[in-house]
Amino acid sequence: MKEAGDLRPFFEPEAVAVVGSLREVPGTAYWVIRNMKHFGFSGPVYPINPNPAVYKMVFGAPVYASVLDVDGQIDLAAVITPPSTVPHIVAQCAQKGIQAVIVLSEGFAEAGREGARLQGQIQDLARATGIRIMGPNTFGVFNTANGLATLPPFTDQEKIQRGGVAFCSQTGSIGPHQMPLEDWAYPISKICDMGNKCDVDEADVLDYLADDPETQVVAMHLEEVRDGPRFMDAAGKCAARKPLVILKAGRTRGGASASASHTGALAGNEPIVEAAIRQAGAIRVRTWQELWEVPKTLLYQPLPGGSRFAVITFTGGQGVIAADAAQDAGLELAVFTPETARNLSRISDRLGGNPVDMGPVMSDSRSQGSSNPFSALEKAIPLVLDDPNVDCATITFYAGRQIASMFPALVDMVHASVRETATTVNVWIYGTSLSAMQEMARRFEAQGIPASFDLDRAIRTLGCAAGYAAGPARGERIR
Secondary structure, three states, X not given: OOOHHHHHHHHOOOOEEEEEOOOOOOOOHHHHHHHHHHOOOOOOEEEEOOOHHHHOEEOOEEOXXXXXXXXXXXXXXXXXXXXXXXXXXXXXXXXXXXXXXXXXXXXXHHHOHHHHHHHHHHHHHHHHHOOEEEOOOOOEEEEOOOOEEOOOOOOOOXXXXXXXXXXXXXXXXXXXXXXXXXXXXXXXXXXXXXXXXXXXXXXXXXXXXXXXXXXXXXXXXXXXXXXXXHHXXXXXXXXXXXXXXXEEOXXXXXXXXXXXXXXXXXXXXXXXXXHHHHHHOOEEXXXXXXXXXXXXXXXXXXXXXXXXXXXXXXXXXXXXXXXXXXXXXXXXXXXXXXXXXXXXXXXXXXXXXXXXXXXXXXXXXXXXXXXXXXHHHHHHHHHHHOOOOOOXXXXXXXXXXXXXXHHHHHHHHHHHHHOOOOOEEXXXXXXXXXXXXXXXXXXXXXXXXXXXXXXXXXXXXXXXXXXXXXXXXXXXXXX
């Protein structure tokens, strides 16, 4: 079995070689180097091109004809050259003593018989020499801790927030070149696109991320699992240490067919994959959006102590929808203690049960000329969150331009209650202005309160967290 620690050169190299065209256009080795500089990688980066006389210097560094011409140590090579040239370049990397190679080039097993033959050649090199290969057909890795960014496409985001969520995928559409990570202020530790997985696979990555101190939650997109026993072992060990969220694509006949054309591999037996994920104690999500939202709740909030759910809304209709969504998510509506019910009824005789409908109460407050329309809400939130019968809760908020000036005080008020409780909390935001909704969401998440624009999805994330907390090996987890 491969050693768990051997992926460090992919994420934590001290020196990197980038092999390929040095034309100043996106999709070339030049752009990989540009992105590395842009995101702050401070180690030596060696441009490699067979025509060093043409390019001479790139970003102040001399161009070499081969990795063998570089005097210094190289830990990682990123290769983006025509497929027919890749096996020779990988052989040179092995000769140089480079431990890790990311093959960014397309045109391998996903492209047909000749591509599959070339992919087999580099796979054979990995087995014969011990060099580790990620890809081909990948964008490689992104590490917020050291600025490593093996991305050939154009990236116009200035800075990605360093945080605790690692994303690993079989698609390149997870990085800062395609997702608005900066606007979301999404807390990223590592990003890894495995591509065709000729060598490095999901089990290898899980072994690495399970031990990575920067990563607190792992989110993984999979199209197929090639070695079921290794995957189950790695997933189980990772899920015992930190939450593991998995989106398994290709679960339908059409999806499996699309997967085969994307990475050149079969999607596998769906019932077996489902059972393996469940047995490992991981969280399975069904949509791309859930793959991004569930990890935030797991990162920002404590794990629920159970499945008892409360919701604070502003209309009765929202409460009914939330009750249905809770049951679908494996949660049950909490029954408040008599003391909580009495204290809520003291705020208003309209309150006392779950769901907690604050709409009429706040309307009464406004009609009575209250200078603080949120005073009743400020009293109700801690009562609900502190109830011993409540394990998790969703609070709903309206966001519109006309009340945007109230956002800072409103978010601070909610945060004051949330930070004093062990209850798992998120918010659902709706309204008439998308920009106002986004501003409110950013403010909540800056305070560690995950926000969603979909009520059902907000509640499903709590159901996922409760299911994980009740799963196997709970006592071993570091969170």
